[in-house]
Amino acid sequence: MGCEDIPSSNEKNLPHYAEGPIVKGFGRGSSELGFPTANFDEDIIVRLPNQLVGGVYWGFAQVESSPVYGMVMSIGWNPFYKNKKRAMETHILHEFDSDLYGKHLRVVIVDFLRPECNFPDVEALKNAIAEDIKKSKIEMRREEFKNFAFDSFFKSSIKAVD
Numbered sequence: 001m002g003c004e005d006i007p008s009s010n011e012k013n014l015p016h017y018a019e020g021p022i023v024k025g026f027g028r029g030s031s032e033l034g035f036p037t038a039n040f041d042e043d044i045i046v047r048l049p050n051q052l053v054g055g056v057y058w059g060f061a062q063v064e065s066s067p068v069y070g071m072v073m074s075i076g077w078n079p080f081y082k083n084k085k086r087a088m089e090t091h092i093l094h095e096f097d098s099d100l101y102g103k104h105l106r107v108v109i110v111d112f113l114r115p116e117c118n119f120p121d122v123e124a125l126k127n128a129i130a131e132d133i134k135k136s137k138i139e140m141r142r143e144e145f146k147n148f149a150f151d152s153f154f155k156s157s158i159k160a161v162d
């Protein structure tokens with residue numbers, strides 16, 4: 001499994017705040033992997049600091065004025081799929097009743113989980129994503145990170161759910 005090296009300057013750019021409409025992605029998050037994602041448009045992606053290179057991050061997300069939920073985000077080119085364009089794919093740790101296309105997404109990217117890696121097969125990728133989610137849930141419960149879920153960046157004061 002080949003993983004990218006992450007520059008030490010990566011963490012200096014965190015937390016990172018982003019918001020915008022949810023657009024259709026590659027269509028494989030929920031169908032092929034079982035982890036649906038809310039994707040940002042390219043104009044949001046190009047505004048990312050260059051130091052936030054390919055990797056998996058965790059933080060908090062809000063759709064419209066919903067409660068704030070934990071999230072895991074893949075930023076980069078997803079070497080397993082050999083993407084030609086950089087993507088920001090947000091897996092919100094909540095099951096929504098309908099699709100989210102066109103709705104407004106706010107995220108606070110709090111910390112880095114792991115570099116972007118290539119996997120030998122889909123099962124290995126799915127296992128890595130499940131592990132990312134498990135690790136992110138542990139991190140977001142840590143005292144020093146809890147306040148990000150209540151950041152004034154999020155619309156309304158609805159209590160965060162993990």
